[in-house]
Amino acid sequence: MTYRIGTLNGRKVVTFNDNNGARRRIRLSATSIESAAVEGYKVYREYWDKIEKDREWSISEIWCGYKKHLGDRSSGRNMLSEGKSILPFFGGLRPSDITEELVQTYISTRVNLRTGKPVSDGTLWTELGRLRDALQYARKRNWIKSSEITYIPRPSKPEPRDRWLRDPEIVFLFRETMNQPHLYLAVHLMLATAGRVTAVLELTWDRVNFVENYIDLRVVTDKRQKKRASVPITKALRKLLTDAKSRSTCDHVVEWHGKPIKSIKTAFNHAAKRAGLVDVTPHVMRHTAAVRMAAAGCPMERIAAYLGHSDPAITRKVYARFSPDHLRMEADAVDVGHLVKLAVNERRGTRVRVRSRVHAASEIPRK
Numbered sequence: 307m308t309y310r311i312g313t314l315n316g317r318k319v320v321t322f323n324d325n326n327g328a329r330r331r332i333r334l335s336a337t338s339i340e341s342a343a344v345e346g347y348k349v350y351r352e353y354w355d356k357i358e359k360d361r362e363w364s365i366s367e368i369w370c371g372y373k374k375h376l377g378d379r380s381s382g383r384n385m386l387s388e389g390k391s392i393l394p395f396f397g398g399l400r401p402s403d404i405t406e407e408l409v410q411t412y413i414s415t416r417v418n419l420r421t422g423k424p425v426s427d428g429t430l431w432t433e434l435g436r437l438r439d440a441l442q443y444a445r446k447r448n449w450i451k452s453s454e455i456t457y458i459p460r461p462s463k464p465e466p467r468d469r470w471l472r473d474p475e476i477v478f479l480f481r482e483t484m485n486q487p488h489l490y491l492a493v494h495l496m497l498a499t500a501g502r503v504t505a506v507l508e509l510t511w512d513r514v515n516f517v518e519n520y521i522d523l524r525v526v527t528d529k530r531q532k533k534r535a536s537v538p539i540t541k542a543l544r545k546l547l548t549d550a551k552s553r554s555t556c557d558h559v560v561e562w563h564g565k566p567i568k569s570i571k572t573a574f575n576h577a578a579k580r581a582g583l584v585d586v587t588p589h590v591m592r593h594t595a596a597v598r599m600a601a602a603g604c605p606m607e608r609i610a611a612y613l614g615h616s617d618p619a620i621t622r623k624v625y626a627r628f629s630p631d632h633l634r635m636e637a638d639a640v641d642v643g644h645l646v647k648l649a650v651n652e653r654r655g656t657r658v659r660v661r662s663r664v665h666a667a668s669e670i671p672r673k
Contacts, residue, residue: 308322309321309322309346309347309350310322311334311339311342311343311346312446314331314333317334317335318333318334318336318339318342318345318346319331319332319333319334320332320334320342320345320346320347320349320350320657322350322353324353324651325357326378332349334346334349335349346537350403355448358447358448358449361449362400363400363401363444363449363450364397364398364399364400365392365393365396365398365399365400365401365404365437365440366393366397366398366604368401368440368441368443368444368449368450369385369389369392369397369437369440369448370391371440371443371444371447372385372439372440372443372444373385373386373389375443378557380504381436384432384436387437388432388436390419390438391416391419391433391629392433392436395412396412396437400454401441401450401454401455401456402454402456404456404458405456406456406457406458406459409434409458409459409460410459411432412434413434413459413460413461414432416429418426425461426464427461427464428463428464430460430461431460431461431462431463431464434458434459434460435460437458438458438460441458442455445555467590468584468587469585469590469593470590470593470594470597471487471583471586471590471591471594475476475581475583475586476497476594478581478582478583479577479578479581479583479586480493480494482577482578482580482581486573486577487550488560488561488562488567488570489570489573489574489577490546491546491550491559491560492506492507492560492567492570492588493572493574493591494542494546495509495521495543495559496561496588496591496592496595497591497594497595498540498542498595499521499523499535499537499541499543499595500535500537500592500595500596500612500613501523501534501535501537502534502589502592503570503588503589503590505523505534505589506523506559506560507523507560507566507567507568507569507570508558508566509521509523509558509559509560510557510558510559511557511559512549512557512559513553514551514559515548516539516544516547516551519538519539520536520537520539520545521536521537521538521539522536522539523535523537523614524536533614533615533616534614535611535612535613535614537612540619547559570588571588574587574588590615594607595612596612596613596621596624596625597625597628599612599625600625600626600628600629601628601629601630603629603630603631606618606621606622606625606626606629606638607621609621609625610622644670657664
């Protein structure tokens with residue numbers, strides 16, 4: 307939708323195509339081109355705001371509008387696959403047509419489009435959450451009223467999978483990926499940088515600094531919410547990257563026949579299956595890296611910086627329990643082993659004096 311400012315019979319006018327595609331010309335009170343530009347935009351915007359407000363939006367139109375708003379963010383890209391299930395069921399409806407009973411029907415009948423099996427609660431939680439977000443976006447844009455939005459129930463959010471790889475499992479995975487250089491490099495990068503799979507696949511050689519020995523996973527133009535870090539290159543990874551650079555025919559570090567790779571999901575799943583690994587996804591590599599850092603006693607603030615977390619509290623909440631010193635002081639405070647020894651001596655008839663850690667010195671009376 308565009309407009310232009312012009313002159314007709316000595317009067318300033320704004321011209322644009324209306325919602326039916328017909329040309330609409332509206333006279334302005336402004337006399338100068340500068341003031342006409344301001345007034346013209348206001349008239350143009352008021353017209354379309356009224357059209358959008360009076361329009362009866364369908365779920366399909368709202369979904370597409372929200373997807374366009376998200377653009378190239380990962381959530382926007384995910385809406386393409388999520389819409390394959392949401393839109394056939396809800397797409398032709400208006401927001402006011404959605405009821406809790408209808409949503410429950412969707413939940414009970416939603417199956418995997420390929421296998422025909424019921425989908426997980428996690429999938430339903432994500433899809434219905436996206437529908438909620440789309441409706442709230444439409445409300446904020448004044449496409450719909452708050453009264454038109456019905457509460458959308460969804461299953462409880464599943465607990466995140468607490469899965470990481472032990473050393474033998476990492477060996478098995480490396481063994482099964484060595485014959486696929488692109489996959490082997492991607493797995494090593496995810497483990498050594500603690501980067502998400504998207505960050506690793508988007509990594510280009512200009513962000514691999516061999517001189518100062520670091521990898522910059524950050525993308526300057528990246529407006530997505532997920533943060534990325536700049537991390538040192540490990541010794542093993544440096545050798546692997548040097549070999550990969552000598553054979554590279556692409557700007558991207560992880561490549562396949564000279565072209566960047568959009569996904570390693572299928573290849574990774576096959577390799578994990580051959581290695582006998584269960585419930586392992588590419589994201590487990592990032593989790594494994596963080597667990598190894600925490601188990602080595604690295605401070606949570608430094609782990610947060612390595613992971614690209616903006617708030618160390620997030621890191622501490624997930625990974626503090628893996629630290630060797632986690633709650634060690636508290637455990638020592640409730641270690642009553644010395645009192646057990648005293649109790650044994652008491653049973654043997656030996657009078658002892660005990661200095662309490664809490665109260666003043668006291669004597670344990672003998673029976």
